[in-house]
Amino acid sequence: MSDKIPVTVLTGYLGAGKTTLLNRILTEPHGKKYAVIVNEFGEIGIDNDLVVNTDEEVFEMNNGCICCTVRGDLIRIMDGLMKRKGKFDAIIVETTGLADPAPVAQTFFMDQDVSDAARLDAVVTVADARWLSDRLKDAPEAKSQIAFADVIVLNKTDLVSGEELDAVEGRIRAINPYAKIHRTQHAKVPIAEVLERNAFDLERIIALEPDFLEEGHHHHHDEDMQSVSFRTGEVDPEKFMPWISDLTQREGPNILRCKGIVAFPDEPKRFVFQGVHMILDGDLQQDWKPGEARESRVVFIGRDLDANAIREGFLACAA
């Protein structure tokens, strides 16, 4: 696990400041060497790092699963990069402004060779404070990028008022309640807040607990993209596992991401899971602490989610 190379996916709508952030990461004196996978040779001037130019190629997996798409070019490039293992410490994948982050993320779950060699560290989305609200209305890609993010760099805050900034942050929170938001100008954010976050590590979900969820669910009526979250006590694994599996299979195209911590009766460890569309990854991890409330909590981020049906389905799993 530890010798897997961490991969940071850098997304953001056109003009949000993605390249500025990338340049900042690469030019800061961190003593690390990155392999950077970019779509076009932009203005990234790097002496020390390995830049790989690629055309994004989104491939459907031939397995009957309609939302199982992967980045074919990424699989090919990872294969080549692994032949130069030891020449770099981490990988950064910059997507185009119009890219859906799902195929990149799914590549790390779907391709055995890629997941053996590398681990998805975090999806970092750069958002333009001034224009994000408009983009959320007219650009489905911009919404997906917010929904997928583990870290959101809310950039160009100098171009909006304090109230406007709070409003746009509210919009982000309505879609994605658990991403860490950094307000920046010129994408000035400490590198450690962006890289090596371990956000896709299941263990990490536990660490997010304090602001992991609020009671009930978030819902903005003007957003078709939303998050819903629920909590209950212990759940019966015989009910919960078929339910979550069926829900993600059925609603997978609409569920962009899901995460949860679940308590099973008489099980000393927590069951932790996360998913991307139809792909689910879960494990029993880390003991419940003595005296800790054995609560089960789930969150789904997606499009047109039927919050009531998900709530009823989840609550019906109660042990």
Next chain:
Amino acid sequence: MTATAAPSLTQNVTPLGFDANVTAAAWLKDVAAFGLGDGGVMLAKGADTHRAAAHPEGGVLVAATDGTRFVTGGDDGRVAVTGPDGATATLADANGAWIDSLAVNPSGAFAFGAGKRVRAVSDKGKERNLEVPSAARGLAFAPKGYRLAISHYNGATLWFPNLETKPEVLEWKGSHLDVTWSPDARFVVTSMQENALHGWRLLPDRGHMRMSGYPSKTRSFAWSHDGKWFATSGAEAAIVWPFESKEGPMGKAPRECGVRPAKVERVAFHPGVLILAVGYEDGCILLIRLNDASELLVRPAVKGSGITALAWDKTGRRLAFGCADGQAGILTLPL
């Protein structure tokens, strides 16, 4: 006595060691050539080695040979050619785009892929370019004539670089990786992202062949010298498909050779007899005789030293191998 069940040939191996992942191996008559992840090409005659700086700015991603020269594609965007004397030169330049597919024709022609672009250069030096729908993953020349198979997303393309005729597209949904022609030119076979192989029967009926059931991707395959067997990696045994009939392997079960609790990474058929060299992810190498499934141990498992390259010389006396950690070796069969 040895601890393993198979009789051992380990005493007949000349060990070699390099500084980087061995990405490819081939023979230039009696000189073994190894492509490395650090861009070097190592030439070995017996235990004597010489390093040629084939890709000083990059790594060797792919290599091919016509028996006299070692042609390599690199992530520096160059195709380099290295001779048995260590002389190395640039054969083609793709302006920085990774070259990760390559084929060499015994006539002297060669072809390479850089992203979606495929360039073929004939034995007379005539250059032709073709753009395929998505990145070219694999290239293979037909056994006879100047014809190229190119594997890519949703199928393969057959192209006569010297003719104006439209390239022929063989369709099959999914991402196709490496490609090969059967020695009788009757079949084109690709490995796929979905842990399966796909074949097209070019004669007489354009039939499809699906060879599935692999637990992981096939990234190495080899035809027997008589063309009747097709060995593949991707399972915890070499999966060897029978191709002796005109129909190919359809409806027939493959042989499983060298079943071990480790994934097969590389396979290489002996050029003269039905003996298969099998390299595993745990570093072990076995020789397996197809007739009676008897096994000979070439290399025991070595931690972190999975087999990444295997090549027989033309005479079948010597087998070169390379590993993920830079170890390598040459087996010389006792007479």
